[in-house]
Amino acid sequence: MPNKAVQFRIEKTLSLVPRGKVVSYGLLADLCGLPGRARMMGKCLREISIDCNWHRVLRSDGKIAFPAGSEKAEEQRQRLITDGVLVKNYRVNMKKFGWTPDLLTILVELEY
DNA sequence: CACGTGACATACC
DNA sequence: GGGTATGCCACGT
Numbered sequence A: 001m002p003n004k005a006v007q008f009r010i011e012k013t014l015s016l017v018p019r020g021k022v023v024s025y026g027l028l029a030d031l032c033g034l035p036g037r038a039r040m041m042g043k044c045l046r047e048i049s050i051d052c053n054w055h056r057v058l059r060s061d062g063k064i065a066f067p068a069g070s071e072k073a074e075e076q077r078q079r080l081i082t083d084g085v086l087v088k089n090y091r092v093n094m095k096k097f098g099w100t101p102d103l104l105t106i107l108v109e110l111e112y
Numbered sequence B: 001c002a003c004g005t006g007a008c009a010t011a012c013c
Numbered sequence C: 001g002g003g004t005a006t007g008c009c010a011c012g013t
Helices: A006-016 A024-032 A036-043 A069-081 A104-111
Strands: none
Touching: A006 A024, A006 A036, A024 A036
């Protein structure tokens, strides 16, 4: 399993993502202090508890990363819809639903 | 050390 | 929008 501290950062960061908003793997990596390591996020998320906001993480183009039709993709789609996020063909409009974190919040909550 | 692989990203066509 | 090509980083073989 990947770095424990990284998982903690991910969970903490995800706890700040408001309901109805989503983040990309890349932005999540940035907020965790790991720029350029988007691919690492997925690896870590596999090991993280299901009650975190893992379903609010999408690819930069807004698509669900799991193969369309797979069980995980379906679950994520459902949870996003429950959040009030509009999901069309396993894709979300990032301009509309993409989370733009408040800078001050980041400094206070995530001072790494 | 050379590849292959992945819950990725960006640029182009 | 889709499809291809590169770049990227961590890990395993």
